[in-house]
Amino acid sequence: MDPRLPRYQLLRDELANRIAALEWRADDPLPTEQELAATYGVAVGTVRKAIDVLETEGVVSRFQGRGTFIRRPSFDHSLLRFFRFLDSEGRQRVPEGRILSRAVTQPDADIAARLGLAAADAALRIERLRLIDARPLVAEEIWLPLPRFAALRDLPLAEFGNLLYPLYEQRCGQIVATAKERLTVDASTPADMTALQLERPGPVVVIARTAFGLDGSALEWRLSRGNATHFSYTIDIR
């Protein structure tokens, strides 16, 4: 690390590394601000500033009187920010995730680059459909780098469940911390028509997501396609 950086930045990096090494579980508080200050030989104010950074980065959450805990953003829910799929009672629900296929494949150059893989490296390719009330909402194509996600290569599909990111953590020790998404609109392809059970051709929203770990390395590349008529996205600008 560059010692010219502010101490609170160095401390932030140190703590981020320890968190990335899974040193603390979700229900296990980090050391006290006082303890960290003593351990690293800095003032409590400096520790607080370092944790401020981690908190605004979404890595930890603080609770007065209880402690500081590492945070698990639930990105699978973020789909619900884009698509509004209501169940038969008009409420939002976590959609079912159904794995359609899984195979070890060599990704094309673009995907390999996004995952930080060399040209000849293999990856795990998963096709997945998300549904509510058995109606398909979004069709996903998911790429995971090997050998990092080797544990998912042989896991029975029945054990995948509806949310992937908890699986990444439990089976592969990979925690998703941040993600980048790019939204575009495309015309439906014949494949969309069958996968999404569209009655007639129409616009489709395409979301390309790269998910990153606590250390900033790319963990997953994902392409989601969903019926644009269900699409709605709200954003705050400052």
Added chain:
Amino acid sequence: MDPRLPRYQLLRDELANRIAALEWRADDPLPTEQELAATYGVAVGTVRKAIDVLETEGVVSRFQGRGTFIRRPSFDHSLLRFFRFLDSEGRQRVPEGRILSRAVTQPDADIAARLGLAAADAALRIERLRLIDARPLVAEEIWLPLPRFAALRDLPLAEFGNLLYPLYEQRCGQIVATAKERLTVDASTPADMTALQLERPGPVVVIARTAFGLDGSALEWRLSRGNATHFSYTIDIR
């Protein structure tokens, strides 16, 4: 104000009010942190925390060695975050803004509510087209509450220029600080076909924006419709 709130919050509100009262211009720095600390009888650290809040809210920007300045987000540029319209040389440009119509009208109940107007209040309705190289990109419908924006009722259309938010500030003393946008996808209407010069029907991205002033009151409601094939939006999630 509630005196039970932390002092840095009270100070934040006080400063936000003074900023909303246009006490400082864009090139005019706020008082020094030292001065503010002396004026309000608090420590410099408390002033810093108050300004921290204003900075993350996007109200001010700090520059080491120069001072703290009130910030003017250029929301007209934010369209370029959604639509990628390149000129003939393949570069991004600020699109031309062409006012198509302007009239004092009574908005429907939904728009009136969004602007904080009573049912019978009038508003200014503006239709505007944004173009690059004389090709239409986005058609906009803009609603402004009266009498706040009365100065724009009689301003010659030739003096509107390409960007509206600087106009709001100079002619009406209204500074846009934040905004909320909602994106959806719609099928092109006959009106879209002519306004956007579409060759054939296709998807259109619809952006509904409410812009807010420094005091949080709604200043503008705007509906933008643009060709979805040019739409591209990138977002970071944490």
Added chain:
DNA sequence: CAGTGGTCTAGACCACGCA
């Protein structure tokens, strides 16, 4: 009640921008 994070103070020194 003890222990946690939240607020606040008063001061020091550093890094940068500008004349």
Added chain:
DNA sequence: GCGTGGTCTAGACCACTGG
């Protein structure tokens, strides 16, 4: 060189959580 914001310290007290 001077004034600005940026970093850092060492300590105090408050507000909340949990046993």
